[in-house]
Each structure stands twice: as C-alpha cells, then as structure tokens.
Amino acid sequence: MTNELVKRCQSGDSAAIETLVHHLTPTIYKTAFSILCNEHDASDAVQETFIKVLKALPKFRGDASLTTWVYRITTNVCLDMLRAAGRYKTVSPDDEEVFLQIPDTAPLPEEAAVSGERKKAVRDAINTLPDEYKIIITLCDLEGLPYGEAAEILRCPLGTVKSRLNRARAALLKQLSKKRELFDPEQRQRKDKEA
Amino acid sequence: MNCKEFISLQAEYTDGLLDSARAEEVRAHLAKCPACQKRQAAMDSLVQTLHTMDDIPVPAGLSEKVLANLPLPEKKVVRFPRILRLWQTYSAVAACLLVAVTLYAGTFEQYTKTNNESVSYSADTSPAPSPVSPAESPSAPEKTSDEIKQSPLTNTKTKTIPVPSAAVPPADVYRNEDTASTPQIPPSYEGMVSETPSTFLPQTEAAEKPPADNTIIPFSAAMTAENSALQSDDAVPAYDGQDNPENAPAVARASGGSAAFARTAPVYVRETLTFIVTDPAAEAIFASVRAEGPAAVEAAFSAAGIEYTVQQDTEDFTETYHTLTEEATALSAQIDAGETDLSDRLSEIEAARQRIIEKCTAPVLCLSIL
Numbered sequence: 241m242t243n244e245l246v247k248r249c250q251s252g253d254s255a256a257i258e259t260l261v262h263h264l265t266p267t268i269y270k271t272a273f274s275i276l277c278n279e280h281d282a283s284d285a286v287q288e289t290f291i292k293v294l295k296a297l298p299k300f301r302g303d304a305s306l307t308t309w310v311y312r313i314t315t316n317v318c319l320d321m322l323r324a325a326g327r328y329k330t331v332s333p334d335d336e337e338v339f340l341q342i343p344d345t346a347p348l349p350e351e352a353a354v355s356g357e358r359k360k361a362v363r364d365a366i367n368t369l370p371d372e373y374k375i376i377i378t379l380c381d382l383e384g385l386p387y388g389e390a391a392e393i394l395r396c397p398l399g400t401v402k403s404r405l406n407r408a409r410a411a412l413l414k415q416l417s418k419k420r421e422l423f424d425p426e427q428r429q430r431k432d433k434e435a
Numbered sequence: 436m437n438c439k440e441f442i443s444l445q446a447e448y449t450d451g452l453l454d455s456a457r458a459e460e461v462r463a464h465l466a467k468c469p470a471c472q473k474r475q476a477a478m479d480s481l482v483q484t485l486h487t488m489d490d491i492p493v494p495a496g497l498s499e500k501v502l503a504n505l506p507l508p509e510k511k512v513v514r515f516p517r518i519l520r521l522w523q524t525y526s527a528v529a530a531c532l533l534v535a536v537t538l539y540a541g542t543f544e545q546y547t548k549t550n551n552e553s554v555s556y557s558a559d560t561s562p563a564p565s566p567v568s569p570a571e572s573p574s575a576p577e578k579t580s581d582e583i584k585q586s587p588l589t590n591t592k593t594k595t596i597p598v599p600s601a602a603v604p605p606a607d608v609y610r611n612e613d614t615a616s617t618p619q620i621p622p623s624y625e626g627m628v629s630e631t632p633s634t635f636l637p638q639t640e641a642a643e644k645p646p647a648d649n650t651i652i653p654f655s656a657a658m659t660a661e662n663s664a665l666q667s668d669d670a671v672p673a674y675d676g677q678d679n680p681e682n683a684p685a686v687a688r689a690s691g692g693s694a695a696f697a698r699t700a701p702v703y704v705r706e707t708l709t710f711i712v713t714d715p716a717a718e719a720i721f722a723s724v725r726a727e728g729p730a731a732v733e734a735a736f737s738a739a740g741i742e743y744t745v746q747q748d749t750e751d752f753t754e755t756y757h758t759l760t761e762e763a764t765a766l767s768a769q770i771d772a773g774e775t776d777l778s779d780r781l782s783e784i785e786a787a788r789q790r791i792i793e794k795c796t797a798p799v800l801c802l803s804i805l
Contacts, residue, residue, distance in 0.1 A: 258502055265498040270491045283494060287501050294505060299781060301767045309771070362484055381485035387452070395772065406446040413477050 246306055250298050261290060267307070267383075268314050274378040275318040277367040288317045304392055311385070312393045315375055322371055365415035373408035380405050436464040441471050449478050759788040 248256035265286060272285035292313050300309060366374055379390045380401070391401045441464050447453045448461045465472055766781040 257505070261502050261505070262498045265501060266493045269493045269497060273491050279494065283497060283500075286497060287504055290501050290505055299767055299770065299778075299785070301764060301771070303768050303771050358484065359488060362488060377485065381482060382488055384486065402446055403443070406443065409446060409449075409478060409481060410442075413481055416481065 243302065246297075246300070246302070249294075250300070257294065260293075264290075264293075264307075264310055268310065271311065271314050271378055271383060272318050274366065274382050275315065275371065275374055276321065277363070281321060285314065285317050285321060288321075289314045292317065305389075308389055308392050311379065311383075311389075312395075315379075315393060318375075319371065361416065362412075365412055368415055369408065369411055372404065373411055376401065376404045377408050377412065381409075436460050438464075438468060438471055441465070441468070442474070445475065445478055449475070449482050759784050763788060 245256050245259060249260050268286045268289050269282055272289070273279065273282035276282050276285060289310070293310060296313070300306070304312075366377060369377070375394070376390065379385045379393060380387065385393070387398055387401045387405070390405075391398045394401065396404075441448075441461060444453060444457065444461060448458060453461065465475060763781060763784045766777050766784065770777050770781060
C-alpha cells in the first residue's frame with residue numbers, strides 16, 4: 241500500500257479508493273469473521289469499516305501504517321457490533337484461572353497437519369473465547385502480526401499483548417482439550433476402533 | 436525458573452521472540468519439567484494450527500458490494516494547477532491594466548497594506564494633482580464612498596501616488612485604440628506617503644468627462660466588499676479563473692455588471708495595484724489572453740508599451756500556516772491514539788489551514804510597473 245495511493249484516496253480519487261477497497265477487503269473480512277464468527281456480520285463489518293476509513297482518511301497522517309490503522313478500525317467496529325448485539329463477552333475470573341490449567345495431554349506437533357474438521361473445532365473454540373482473547377489471537381496468530389503492531393492496534397502496552405496472548409492461547413487449549421481426539425492420535429485411533 | 440515463570444514467557448518462547456539468555460533459561464526448565472514439556476508441546480501444536488487457519492473464504496463480489504454502498508465522491512474535483520490559476524490571474528490583471536491604460540481615464544487607487552516598495556508608478560515630471568476623495572469622483576458611486584469610510588483597512592499605512600492628468604488622457608482618445616495617442620509611460624515618479632488612503636484623480640478630465648460606459652470602481656470599495664465577504668460566515672471561494680459567476684470574486688459580483696470582471700487584491704498582499712473595470716472590451720481581452728496562455732500576457736503588456744514584473748508575496752502566511760500544521764499534526768497523533776474528542780478542534784484547524792492554502796494558491800500578485 242503506497243503512500244501515493246493513500247494521498248490519491250485522500251484527495252477523493254475514486255479510482256484510488258476502489259483500489260484501496262479491493263486491496264483491503266480480504267484482510268478486513270477475515271479479521272472481522274474471526275472476531276464475529278458470522279459471515280453476514282463480517283460483511284457488515286467490512287462495509288462499516290470502509291465507511292469509517294473513508295470518513296477519517298483525510299485526517300490520516302501516516303503516524304501508523306495504513307494497515308495498522310485499518311486493523312484498529314476493524315477491531316473497534318467488530319467490538320461495537322458485539323456490544324450492540326449484546327454478545328460482548330469479557331474475561332471473567334474463571335477465564336483467568338485457565339491460564340494455569342493448560343491441559344497436560346498435548347496434541348502432538350507432528351499432528352499439526354490440520355484437517356478441515358480440526359480447523360472447524362479450532363474456530364468453534366475461538367468463538368467461545370472472551371472477545372479480547374479472540375481479538376488478540378486473531379491479530380497475532382491468525383493474521384500473524386508482530387506483537388508491537390498488535391499493541392499499536394489495541395493501544396495497549398507491549399507487555400499487555402504478551403500476557404494477553406499467553407492467556408488467550410491457554411484458554412483456547414482448554415477449550416480444545418474437550419475435543420482431544422481431534423488432536424491426539426492415540427485417542428483418535430481408539431475412537432476409530434470403537435466406531 | 437519455576438513453572439509459573441515459564442508459563443508467563445510461553446507465548447514469546449513459542450514465537451521465538453525471547454532473547455537467547457532467556458530462551459536458554461526456558462529450555463533448562465523444560466529439560467527438567469515433564470509437565471511443562473507437555474504444555475509446550477500443546478502450545479506448539481496449537482500455534483502451528485492457528486498459523487495454517489486459512490479457511491475463511493471471502494464472499495465473491497464483496498468488494499463490489501462494499502463499493503456500491505460507499506459514499507464515493509461522484510466526480511473528482513479538479514483544480515487548476517497553481518501556475519494555471521496564476522496565469523489566469525495575470526491575464527485578468529493584464530486585461531484590467533490594458534483597459535485602464537488604453538480605454539480611459541479615470542480613477543485608480545493604490546492600496547498598500549504595508550510600506551513595501553514593490554510598486555512604483557511612472558509618471559511625467561508635471562506637478563501632481565491634489566487628492567480627490569472617492570465621493571468627489573464622478574465615477575465612484577455614493578455607496579462606494581461610504582464603504583471606503585467604513586473600510587477596516589483604513590488604519591493601515593497607505594502609500595498613495597499622485598498621477599498627473601497629463602498621464603491619463605481622456606477616455607475617448609484611447610477608446611479609438613490609436614497607438615499614436617497611447618500614453619507614454621514617463622520616467623519614474625516618486626510618490627508621496629500618507630497615513631490614510633486617498634484617491635487621486637485627474638483634475639479636469641475626470642471631472643468634466645466622466646466615462647459613461649467604463650465604470651471604474653475605486654479599489655478601496657472593492658477591498659471593503661471583499662473583506663466583508665471574507666469576514667462573513669460564507670467565505671469567498673478562491674477565484675479559479677473560470678467563467679462561472681459563482682466563482683467570480685466578491686467584488687466583481689458586488690460591482691453588478693454582467694460584463695464586469697475584476698481581480699481584487701487579497702488582504703494579505705503587501706502592495707497591489709488594482710484596476711477594477713467594467714467594460715465588455717475587457718472580457719474580450721481576458722478571453723484572448725486566457726486562450727493563449729501566459730505568453731499573451733507578455734504580448735499584451737508589450738503592445739501597451741508597459742514594462743512590468745510580477746511577483747508573489749505569501750510570506751505573511753508562512754508562519755501561521757506552519758503553526759497550524761504543527762498543531763494539526765499533534766492533534767492528529769492524539770486522535771490516532773484514541774482521543775476522539777479532539778476531532779472537532781482538528782477540523783477547525785484543518786479548515787483554517789485549508790483557507791490559507793486556498794488564499795495562498797489563489798492569485799496573489801504584486802505588479803511593479805517600471
């Protein structure tokens with residue numbers, strides 16, 4: 241995303257805005273889908289995000305990268321939608337406890353070739369997480385952003401990102417432990433035999 | 436390192452972001468703690484899984500759907516490059532000068548905001564006439580003289596230069612476009628300085644033979660009109676040189692003539708000589724100059740036997756502009772940091788900055804007739 245394109249967008253160049261929309265739509269949609277877990281809501285979030293982006297673009301100074309800025313708007317739009325729908329889920333003290341309760345039966349690393357079934361299980365598990373865990377996993381693990389950029393997007397200290405990501409992953413492992421057979425080859429073989 | 440410390444570093448360790456010393460401590464703990472080994476194996480597997488989660492298909496046509504519902508600008512606003520806007524103004528001023536010099540004899544007034552020496556007139560060595568107020572001028576309407584008295588600019592130091600009547604022959608002579616009778620620009624004439632603006636008119640010709648067709652509005656009145664417009668809520672848009680009456684300077688609209696055109700000096704110009712002429716001939720000259728470009732301006736001046744230089748002066752705005760820019764940048768950073776309640780203030784600053792840009796890129800000219 242070049243500064244030139246941003247400048248053209250800021251000057252109201254329709255062609256540049258179309259390019260921007262085509263370029264950013266997949267990123268925004270995937271982020272929104274990971275947070276909202278719903279195709280229809282994610283599409284609405286994309287629309288709302290671009291409306292906000294275009295409205296605020298003239299004031300965008302490039303202090304942060306455009307992508308970081310758009311991620312920030314996207315996460316805020318998603319959180320607003322969750323709050324409006326009464327679906328916003330905060331971290332409870334019980335969730336904090338999960339931090340120290342990482343299941344000791346681990347899926348094996350070599351089993352990480354992820355099948356569609358396991359992907360769905362992970363998606364479902366992410367969906368059960370508190371929203372701030374969902375967002376940090378979306379940004380750091382699904383979108384692969386550096387901690388520093390996640391901190392910039394979430395406007396929080398780097399240390400907060402690290403600790404929150406730790407807790408979010410632990411919570412996710414806790415959820416996935418309920419479907420251990422999807423990850424544990426021994427359990428899967430046992431289940432196959434029973435079947 | 437104990438298990439709790441290990442867990443607190445697990446994300447960074449898993450992502451390979453720990454420094455080598457800290458990573459070595461973690462590895463030492465893992466070597467002797469089977470529980471944490473399992474935890475780490477689980478975490479590695481999870482993260483690897485998450486990194487391959489590319490299973491979200493983007494709905495087909497989503498971008499197009501988004502674009503269809505976006506409030507895109509219907510048409511890109513195309514502004515003339517600064518240089519084009521300038522030469523259009525040059526042509527306007529040139530046409531005004533030509534009309535003023537070759538068509539009549541009338542009123543002109545030099546307005547000076549500061550005691551800058553960028554303008555000087557040429558005149559012959561005959562004695563200067565006495566100042567005549569705009570109200571006494573047959574070509575100046577009553578309303579104009581009132582406006583002059585109310586002008587907010589009358590406190591500024593004004594340099595007025597008397598022009599001998601011999602230098603401004605009767606209008607009908609020049610209306611014939613007789614080159615032989617074109618006024619010769621005499622040697623340099625050093626003007627007098629007064630603390631209040633005055634209008635100097637030819638003593639006899641203007642009084643006895645007011646130009647019926649060529650109405651010349653004293654510049655002070657024009658300035659008053661433009662200043663009023665600038666100070667009102669509806670800011671006068673920068674004149675873009677197009678023929679749209681809405682784009683015409685406020686003074687041109689105020690002059691009431693359909694064929695009128697004028698370029699008033701913005702208040703920030705240090706010194707400006709402006710002739711405001713309403714004459715159909717001016718339109719023709721203007722159109723011709725505009726069609727042919729900047730070269731035609733020079734040609735027009737050469738044809739009139741006038742040596743000239745054109746200079747811009749926007750330095751008075753530089754400091755203000757930079758101050759506003761710095762403030763806008765600081766506020767923008769705060770807004771990016773989440774302080775959205777500053778948006779209104781930023782908008783005000785941006786608007787002020789934009790106004791300065793508009794005025795600085797609008798024609799800003801000082802004509803020096805040598």
